[in-house]
Amino acid sequence: MAYNFTTIEKKWQEYWLTNKTFRAFDPDEAGDMPKAYILDMFPYTSGQGLHVGHPEGYTASDIYSRYLRMKGVNVLHPMGWDAFGLPAEQYAIRTGKHPRLTTEENIRNFRRQIQMLGFSYDWDREVDTTDPNYYRWTQWIFLQLFNSYFDPMDQKAKSIGHLINELQNGDFLVAPDGTIHLNPVQEGMEALSGQSSLLREWKDISPDEQRDVIDGQRLAYMDEVAVNWCPGLGTVLANEEVIDGKSEVGGFPVERRPMRQWMLRITAYGDRLIKDLDLLNWPESLKEMQRNWIGKSIGAEVDFDLVVPRLPEEDEVPTVTVFTTRPDTLYGATYMVLAPEHPLVDRIATSAQKAEVAAYRQQCATKSDRDRMADAKEKTGVFTGGYAINPMTYKPIPVYIADYVMMGYGTGAIMAVPAHDQRDYDFAMKFNIPIRQVVKPVSGELPAGRAFEEEGIAIDSALINGQTTAEAKQTMIRALEAESIGVGATKYKLRDWLFSRQRYWGEPFPIVLDEQGNAYAISEKELPLTLPEMEDYKPTGTPEPPLTRATEWRKYQRDGKQYLRETNTMPQWAGSCWYYLRYIDPKNPKQFIDPVKEKYWMPVDLYVGGVEHAVLHLLYARFWHKVLFDLGHVSSPEPFMRLVNQGLILGEMEFHAFTKPDGSPVSADELSDIAEEMLDKTPTMTGTHKTTGQKCLGRRVDIEAVEKSGPKFVLKSNPSSAVDARAFKMSKSRGNVVNPDAIVKDYGSDCLRLYEMYMGPLEMQKPWSTRDIVGMSRFLNGVYRNLLGDDEAPSTTPRVAAAPVPDDLDRQLHRTIKKVAEDIEGMRFNTAIAELIKLNNELTHLQPVPKNVADAFALLLAPFAPHLAEEVWSRLGHAKSLAREPWPTFDPAKLVESVLELPVQINGKLRDKITVPADASEETILAAALAAEKVQPWIQGKSVKKKLYVPKRLVNIVVA
RNA sequence: GCAGGAGUGGCGGAAUUGGCAGACGCGCUGGCCUUAGGAGCCAGUGCCGAAAGGCGUAGGGGUUCGAGUCCCCUCUCCUGCACCA
CATH class of the missing domain: 3.40.50.620 (HUPs)
Structure with a gap:
């Protein structure tokens, strides 16, 4: 009879809660x-x-x-x-x-x-x-984020108050774009030519502008940026929440549109977020995902002069700044590409090209991210008619716009080096642009028909000829900086975190806005700022957040001035x-x-x-x-x-047989790209025929209709037809979701816990199999029966008594104590449970079970099946919960066996086994091995070349 | 395409890191018990073979007395990134 897990589990859960x-x-x-x-x-x-x-x-x-x-x-x-x-x-x-x-x-x-x-x-x-x-x-x-800025010198956040101090002291100057810069005079450095003349001191700036400068430095700031607007959800989304151009939640299409939004300056931490990964004991794959996402690249920004007529208000030649990770290939830059949205495009495009440029920009703007990705193989773009000057060769190079350059990364403009970048190579081939080699391999020939992207030795580049790529990059950056035409630079793929949502169900911002839309923090004493009660909390369908409707709640007054609360909410x-x-x-x-x-x-x-x-x-x-x-x-x-x-738990294994469009059956091994697809809003298995390219449809077949044949599964009814076998992610639409409530009702929670841990290594993805659960159920029932007996009367423990422990059992007990502790520490729960099962199997025919073994068993089981373990522990006569009972210790002396069973190999193949005392000498063991019955025929008439004894492991005899 | 991970019986998975491949569980086969149940107990179960034995860790090659484990090549699957300059 099964033990009553429902009663026992409920009892102990209540005990734990009441007793804290x-x-x-x-x-x-x-x-x-x-x-x-x-x-x-x-x-x-x-x-x-x-x-x-x-x-x-x-x-x-x-x-x-x-x-x-x-x-x-x-x-x-x-x-x-x-x-x-x-x-x-x-x-x-x-x-x-x-x-x-x-x-x-x-x-x-x-x-x-x-x-x-x-x-x-x-x-x-x-x-x-x-x-x-x-x-x-x-x-x-x-508010901490709002009231802080990132100090570029110390690479850390400091309070805004500190920044204001620095500005007032003249340690920092303000550039025309509102960014702050170290005061070169104050720092004892030579004034940077050009730029520094435009830097202004704090005291020379109007109060309004001062506020804008400060607001522009905050770690939480508002900015007008191209955001991911998702009409289906009625809100904007962070880059991280958009997968393949669709919202992660719901899968709605996402479009880019400029909106004024709250941003968090995570980019300032890009470097530290990468560097400090080294401090962490995390899976390498996960660290790599973070590194990729942050996407740090080191290189240089280079200014290219444009060949365009100068406008009257300009006192210098207009330039385009590009970002490159390969400044050593500057001599090989034979054209330039701007992102279609780049602000200088209008300035560069000649009147003859204007129409074509406008058409291309239009085409890019309407193309969704998805289409853009799908078209990635084929390069597109148009010539602007304008030219820039390569600052090394002084030659004019054509300027193109193309959607393979994105406005969001780097400077939105690249110098194209077709000889050493495959994308540029593809583009140059299509548009017949010259290709100029400036790096050769350290050894061997330049590859033909493609770009040479690896590092090598600089050639045909006067300044850096003969230098390795690493040296050449350094030399080039120094030269660019000396000439004030470029600067070493590091860029990140990571964007600042878009932090506002046009929805109701989120934290309100502790922010109020004045009539001009400037943001002010409310005081800490006013927290929490709670959400208003609203009847209609639905999204408006426009970028207007629902909180805008809470007209009373929005009103805010301070020092006689009227403000309105921020109506976006946090993500x-x-x-x-x-x-x-x-x-x-x-x-x-x-x-x-x-x-x-x-x-x-x-x-x-x-x-x-x-x-x-x-x-x-x-x-x-x-x-x-x-x-x-x-x-x-x-x-x-x-x-x-x-x-x-933890690895994903997939649904039960499923089998699918496929048919061609004409309805005839087709073997799954003739198909490629077998995957689930939405057809008429139903998830359907599809595959592409390898030779005909036809799309074939799959239908689910029962496991009973399938058998294994060689490496694949086939239909019993048609053994020449292979079926696809795989486990899918659990999803409502597939109907393969397993509900824990049902499992707990049928088997108990100890059993569910045990089963999930026993499925395999924690980190691995593994398919669910309800059929297998019964194994753990039998184990738990066995434990109950072995220790407490079939009788469910609460006070009796008939099978346990003070008794000497047989040697074999004692050895298994100490092995189990050792192994379970080691495996828990290494998070190998599947093998720990296997060891507990072995110990329990040893108890099956033992009458009585020695009390100290039963006690230890309950303690070892406790982390895995805590309810049953507590029940056993209490029925064994202990008054208190075992939750803080000392973990059993093992005696290494108990682990050694008195006799060894050693395998004997001839030329590495197992032929016999011998049993010897554990302390036998090597000679004795080798002699016993040679004398072994099944070994004899293999060495008869052959010369023994070598006799190997691996202590406590095996004997291997090498014969000619 | 790039990066990371994986490939072992009918199934889930073990194997102290180079030393008896398949622990443990499911399933299956046979037997026992039985107030017949999705309970319990015993035996067996990688494949081929009557046996001796042979063959076996995705495939191919190598190192070694000995390889699932180490090295080289190939294939398949999963996960992430994907025109990031």
Whole structure:
């Protein structure tokens, strides 16, 4: 009979909650306990509830936390809710309920589901990003950003007050574009020619302009930029939220349009965000994704003089600045390309070319990002009719516009070096532009028919001939700087973080605007600024945010002056940027965190979550953390020291058989690019026939209709026809989503936990298989039966008694203790469970089970199946929870075997096995090996060349 | 195209890092028990072969007494980025 997991699990969950079993101790109560902060990525509380992917990571971190607690560690293991943002609001609109209500419902449901899985969270620390007591501090951090700037010398954030001081002292000067520059005189440097004459001192600037300069330096600033406007969602989106030209949420098309928006100056931190990755124990692939996203490239900006008639108001020759990572190839620049949107295009285009240029620009503007990507193979562009002067060769080079150069990166203009850049090469071939080699390989020949992009030796470049690429770059940059025609420069692909959304369900900005649209912070004392109650919170469908309708709420008065509140709201990611800090001091009404507690708990020792947050949450949170660090609010430069990604859990394996358009069956191995596609709004499997190119459609076939034949699966009814076998991502539309509620009801949460951990290595992607769960169910039932017996009467433990431990069992026990601890520390939970199963199998026929073995078993099982372990532990006569019971220790002496069974190989092939005493000498063992029965025929009549004995491993005899 | 990861029985996956390939679980086969159930217990289960034995870690080559593990080449799948100058 199965043990009653439902009753047992409920009982212990209540016990843990009432007794606050997993309370983390504050620094003053912790004594000399070591600390560990074990963090899960908190869930976004969608209307769908928990899916089986959540418990995977949560169980892993829970096992680790429970293990550490038993090792005497003070563990902080909290949980909370990420609940502001688009999906919650979309759900509310769909169900016709206010997002506050749906969010409350969703949180209740998530809490119920998570608590039913028995995780050892400290529930007194629960946070909810939509709680005004929480988002008050999100707004407070925004004010920190608003009141700071990035100091270019110290490479860190400082208060705006400090900047004003510097400007007043004359340490900084202001350029015509509003950017600030070090005062060369003050710094004892020679005045830069040209530019410096345009720099002005603070005192020479009007108050209005002064405010603009300051506002332009803030880490949170407003700017008119080309943004991703998503009409389907009625809001703008960050670059990170746009995938292949569509919104990540909902998959709606996104268009670029200029709008005035809040931005966070994450680009200032690009360099530190890359560099500090080295401090982190994160998966290499994830670090690489962040490096790619930030996209740092080092090179130079070079000014090219334009060959155009000078306008009367210009006192110098107009120039175009290009960015290049290969300044060593400057001599090879044979043409120039501007992005179609580049502001100088009109200035350069000749009257003869104007029409063609305008037509091309029009064509680019209407092309979606998607089309642009699809057309990437074929270069397009038009000649402007204008020329620029190559500053090294003094030769005029034609200026083109082409959509392979983007306005958003670098300077929006490139010097094209077709000999050493494949894109430029393709373009030059199409437009018959000369190609000039200026780098040759260190050895070997220049490749024919393509660009030579690798490093080499400079040739045909007077200034740098014979230099290696690295040397030549340096020489060139020095020369450019000396001539004031260029400067070494570093560019990032990363854009500043677009931080406002035209939606209701988010944190309001603690900002008011005057009539001119200038932004002012409200005071910290006015926080939290809560969302107004609104009947109609739906998006307006225009860039006008719904909060604009809250006319009373908007009004704000200070010092007799009227202002209007900012009506944009913050994006979904704001609350999750710092939640890990609030857990440390969740109820503090005075500060966002107590510095003593912060110092004690931070940084996070282990962070477990999905890889889907690689460039969103994890980049944003690191950015905020660094700002808080610079401003002295937190003590560590990085928040998450070790990070582990759990692998995706896919749906059950599916098989698909394919048919040609005419309906005849086709084998899956004749197809390529098999994938799911939306046809008539239904997800359909399609494949392209390798030879005919026909599109073939797949249909799902049952596993019973399929068998394995060689390396592939085929139809039983038609064994010549291979079927496609794969597991898909779980999705509602596929109908392959597994609901944890159902699994817990049928098998219990201990079983679900065990199954998810037993599926394979944590980081790997793996298919769900409901059929396999029964294995873990049998294991748990076996444990119950072996220790507590079939009798479910609560006080009896008939199978356990004080008894001597048989040698074999003792060895297995100590092996298990060793292996389980090692595997938990290495997060190899699948093999730890295998070892527990082995120990349990040893107990199956033992009567009685020795008490100390039963005790140890309960403790070893506790991190994995905590409910059953507590039940066993209590029924074995222990009064208190085992949550802080010391972890069992093993005796290395108990692990050694008294006799060895050694394999004997002849020429590396296994032929026999011999059993020898563990302390036998090498000669004895070799002699025994040669004498072994099945070895004899193999050495008879042959000469033994070599006898190898690998201690405690094997014997290998080499014969001629 | 670039970067990262992976490829082991019918399935999920083990293998202390160069030393008995397939631990453990599912499934399957046979048996026992039975108030017949999706319960429990025992035995077996990589492939070929009656056996001896042979063959086996995507494919091909190499290093080694010995290779799933190290080196070279090729193929397939996944994930990310993708005209980023």
